Amino acid sequence: MIENYLETLNQRFRDFDIEYRKQAYIYYLKYPDPSYKESPDKKTYVNITEKDLERMAYGELSVSIKKDEKIDSNYDLVVTDSDFIISGKKKEVYISNMKTAFEEKKDLFKKYVDQQLGKYNREYLINFSYENGYFIHFPDNTTTDVKIESIQDSNASFAFKNVIIVGKNASVEITDVYKKHNKGNGVHGRNIYIFCEEGSHVKYNYVQDEGEDTVNLTYVRPVLYRDSEIRIIDVNAGANKVFYNHESEMYDNTTMKSYGVNVSRGDQEMDIWDSSVQYGKYSNCDINIKGVVLDRSSTMHRGNIDIEPEGVKSSGxxxxAILLMSENGKGNSKPALLIKNNDTKSKHSSSISSLDPEQIFYLRSRGLSEAEATDMIINGFTGYIEDITDNEFLKATIKDILKL
Structure with missing residues (x-):
């Protein structure tokens, strides 16, 4: 633990939202993460060490990336180590960084941001130690899309906190892309909070392809207020160690659909966690995740359907599904149902399978090489994402990052 960090805090540039940070730090000390003793094979859990967490919390951003040139026309916001570059095309949307928004949008901070301290030990640590992050507010009844590119140095270690607030009856799509820059073994921690107000319709696309030696620790936290819905697409391909935790907090008559793909290569370790916590009645959750394991890599899928006592007439x-493409790869899946009333519908499924030699033989008999046949099977396995979205920019980005 980092018991002396409050003293360090007062000596550095954590110069806003101090009371919130202090409370998050208390929770970090008070509530450690469980040790997952139930697992017979701990090798499939990603081991993010205390040293990794110290580097993340103490680390300062590198300033090696300076994008003074015009913003990439494909993106409305580019986040670098040294700047937040805003295109200015989306006049109806407030786009800024957390430091500026804390001064300009105090009412939104008080209503949304400061009410969410987190749920997990390392999430608390990020909320305590974050240096900055983006802040986006879509007003009521807005219909638009926003594309974000984060390109931060692989050598840097840091904690970031990103916030998206979607107003009542708004309909928006956010594409949030995280790319590599340079080589290095930095530790990148991020909390991403998405507040979906009443009647809003949100599409959130998370695409991660950070440096091959980095550690990526990400918590995605949608909060769905009455009559709202969110569709999430998450793709993880980069970093050496990946811990991705998405958990949606759902209230009355809300819908969450989540579709994920992760591809691990080399010695990569991935722990992908998708869950719902359904407090509201008539809430509906549908989570689907697929993973491909290549070389000596490992993938863990975890997820809970948690329907609380008030969540009657709900479903989850x-x-x-994990496809093992190598004898040396590891896959594990641990779904769970946490149902606390008797008036719901819920189920879970998981499968781990290897490449079928008969499929390869058949495709080769049709004139394909072994490599082409393998690629076709993998693309067929992961390609369901293309059927979920009509966003051509997103499709092209995913195809480029997965490199399948």
Whole structure:
């Protein structure tokens, strides 16, 4: 633990939202993460060490990336180590950084941001130690999309906190892309909070392809207020160690659909966690995640369908599938149903399978090489994402990052 960090805090540049940070730090000390003793094979859990967490919390951003040139026309916001570059095309949307928004949008901070301290030990640590992050507010009844590119140095270690607030009856799509720059073994921690107000319709696309030696620790926290819905697409391909935790907090008559793909290569370790916590009645959750394991890599899929006592007339589904493409790869899946009333529908499924030699033989008999046949099977396995979205920019970005 980092018991002396409050003293360090007062000596550095954590110069806003101090009371919130202090409370998050207390929670960090008070509530450690469980040790997952139930697992017979701890090798499939990603081991993010205390040293990694110290580097993340103490680390300062590098300033080696300076994008003074015009913003990439494909993006409305580019986040670098030294700047937040805003295109200015989306006049109806407030786009800024957390430091500036804390001064300009105090009412939104008080209503949304400061009410969410987190749920998990390392999430608390990020909320305590974050240096900055983006802040986006879509007003009521807005219909638009925003594309974000974060390109931060692989050598840097840091904690960031990103906030998206979607107003009542708004309909928006956010594409949030995280790319590599340079080589290095930095530790990148991020909390991403998405507040979906009443009647809003949100599409959130998370695409991660950070440096091959980095550690990526990400918590995605949608909060769905009455009559809202969110569709999440998450793709993880980069970093050496990946811990991705998405958990949606759902209230009355809300819908969450989540579709994920992760591809691990080399010695990569991935722990992908998708869950719902359904407090509201008539809430509906549908989670689907697929993983491909290559070389000596490992993938863990975890997820809970958690329907609370008040969540009557609700439903929840969790489905995981992992395709092992190597004898040396590891896959594991641990879904769970946490149902606390007797008036719901819920189920989970998981499968871990290897490449079928008969499929390869058949495709080769049709004139394909072994490599082409393998690629076709993998693309067929992961390609369901293309059926979920009509966003051509997103499709092209995913195809480029997965490199399948």
């Amino acid at each position: 589904f969790y489905g995981s």
